[in-house]
Amino acid sequence: MSKTNQFHPYPRYKPSGVEWLGDVPEHWEVWKLGHLALLKSGEGINYERIEQDGPYAVYGGNGLRGYADNFTHNGKYVLIGRQGALCGNINYAEGKFWASEHAVVVNPLKRWDVRWMGELLRSMELNQYSISAAQPGLSVGRVSALRLPVPPSGEQQAIARFLDEETKKIDDLIEAKRELLALLKEKRQAVITHAVTKGLDPDAHLKSSGIDWLGDVPEHWEVWKLGQACRDIGSGTTPPTDSERWYGEEICWVTTGELRERPIAETAKKLTAEALESFSALKIFPAGSVVIAMY
Numbered sequence: 600m601s602k603t604n605q606f607h608p609y610p611r612y613k614p615s616g617v618e619w620l621g622d623v624p625e626h627w628e629v630w631k632l633g634h635l636a637l638l639k640s641g642e643g644i645n646y647e648r649i650e651q652d653g654p655y656a657v658y659g660g661n662g663l664r665g666y667a668d669n670f671t672h673n674g675k676y677v678l679i680g681r682q683g684a685l686c687g688n689i690n691y692a693e694g695k696f697w698a699s700e701h702a703v704v705v706n707p708l709k710r711w712d713v714r715w716m717g718e719l720l721r722s723m724e725l726n727q728y729s730i731s732a733a734q735p736g737l738s739v740g741r742v743s744a745l746r747l748p749v750p751p752s753g754e755q756q757a758i759a760r761f762l763d764e765e766t767k768k769i770d771d772l773i774e775a776k777r778e779l780l781a782l783l784k785e786k787r788q789a790v791i792t793h794a795v796t797k798g799l800d801p802d803a804h805l806k807s808s809g810i811d812w813l814g815d816v817p818e819h820w821e822v823w824k825l826g827q828a829c830r831d832i833g834s835g836t837t838p839p840t841d842s843e844r845w846y847g848e849e850i851c852w853v854t855t856g857e858l859r860e861r862p863i864a865e866t867a868k869k870l871t872a873e874a875l876e877s878f879s880a881l882k883i884f885p886a887g888s889v890v891i892a893m894y
Contacts, residue, residue: 638705
């Protein structure tokens with residue numbers, strides 16, 4: 600599988616018999632996952648046994664949890680998250696490690712490439728096969744019955760190498776963007792801080808503000824306490840959530856989660872006029888007010 604023809608069509612295809620999969624290359628096979636691998640949860644481990652450092656990694660449903668002084672598996676395996684909102688997610692473990700009861704270990708019954716299998720399972724979005732409950736859990740029996748496209752061993756390895764190369768390029772680009780965004784965020788804050796504490800005139804005469812964090816300010820500026828500059832400073836409250844009478848479509852109610860350093864024109868939740876009358880800590884603030892996250 601060279602880079603010049605990596606996405607070129609195969610000579611012939613055949614129906615896979617699997618609705619989500621469609622046609623597959625004619626020489627590929629289609630197997631149930633349960634015929635390729637045994638899916639089995641790891642072993643329970645007490646929280647007290649998991650340390651920040653240790654000889655053996657401990658993997659749970661969402662990846663690395665910490666380290667322990669013993670192990671349950673030795674080798675290279677695909678792990679599937681079994682419980683919680685992220686059940687169905689894919690991780691890898693290699694060497695000696697402990698798999699907890701929240702991680703499903705994909706144990707090979709036939710020979711296949713681990714990286715190929717892991718990324719195939721990731722592409723299938725196994726979370727959709729979870730059982731709806733207070734704590735979502737993956738239906739291992741249902742996942743084991745899923746039918747998968749299985750190319751020959753050499754193609755599995757070629758696919759795995761291709762994914763390693765291409766995803767590394769993408770990951771490197773993402774990391775570079777993160778670094779650029781961090782620098783831009785830092786520059787943005789520096790521009791704001793200089794403008795509001797030193798003004799726009801680089802030749803302005805300065806004087807000491809008397810405040811350590813502020814330093815010098817333009818000579819003609821004044822220094823006030825925040826309470827002298829604001830007409831009203833106050834916080835709100837949250838009405839009891841056990842009654843629907845306080846929540847309606849009348850009065851915008853700003854929550855901490857909506858503070859994203861941009862103007863708020865609409866809120867996800869609203870309160871009733873009755874709530875405003877019943878709770879003195881609830882106040883109507885005028886448009887243009889500055890809102891600060893407290894918690």
